[in-house]
Amino acid sequence: MKNIELCELTESDAEFIFKLVTQPSFKANIGDKGVIDLETALTHLKEKYIAPYKEFGYGLWGIRDKDLNCYVGVCGLVSRPDFEVPDLGYALLDEYTKQGYVDAAAKMSIAFARGLENLTQLNAITSPSNQASINVLEKLGFKFEKQFTLTGYEGVSNLYQLAL
Numbered sequence: 692m693k694n695i696e697l698c699e700l701t702e703s704d705a706e707f708i709f710k711l712v713t714q715p716s717f718k719a720n721i722g723d724k725g726v727i728d729l730e731t732a733l734t735h736l737k738e739k740y741i742a743p744y745k746e747f748g749y750g751l752w753g754i755r756d757k758d759l760n761c762y763v764g765v766c767g768l769v770s771r772p773d774f775e776v777p778d779l780g781y782a783l784l785d786e787y788t789k790q791g792y793v794d795a796a797a798k799m800s801i802a803f804a805r806g807l808e809n810l811t812q813l814n815a816i817t818s819p820s821n822q823a824s825i826n827v828l829e830k831l832g833f834k835f836e837k838q839f840t841l842t843g844y845e846g847v848s849n850l851y852q853l854a855l
């Protein structure tokens with residue numbers, strides 16, 4: 692089991708976010724967020740990571756490896772205008788994939804979601820070609836619901852759901 696914690700990101704984490712969202716794997720599986728330098732990384736961090744903590748009480752948290760004392764990725768709950776319930780989101784720095792981080796962090800995020808009032812299910816969205824993500828979701832108990840077009844994203848996405 693990984694020795695991790697989920698932490699709210701702060702403006703001082705712009706360099707980490709820059710590294711994460713500019714990886715070719717992130718752009719291929721999640722999308723290009725228009726981050727091209729530390730300034731745009733900071734803006735993205737404030738809008739997409741920090742603002743939801745204040746608005747919803749949750750968001751994408753940094754996955755901090757306590758032994759390595761660094762962030763290895765992000766995981767948490769994402770609210771989207773297209774859905775009434777949040778979805779589980781996650782992304783790792785490439786050097787930390789396939790090491791159990793997403794599984795451990797996702798279980799912590801699901802436990803958090805189970806503690807929220809009036810939340811009976813959790814969504815998860817992935818690209819149909821992202822087999823690694825699909826495997827993680829199925830292992831966590833998510834069930835495929837449908838393919839759909841997500842607002843703001845190109846192409847079709849898979850929607851998975853987990854009863855809480």
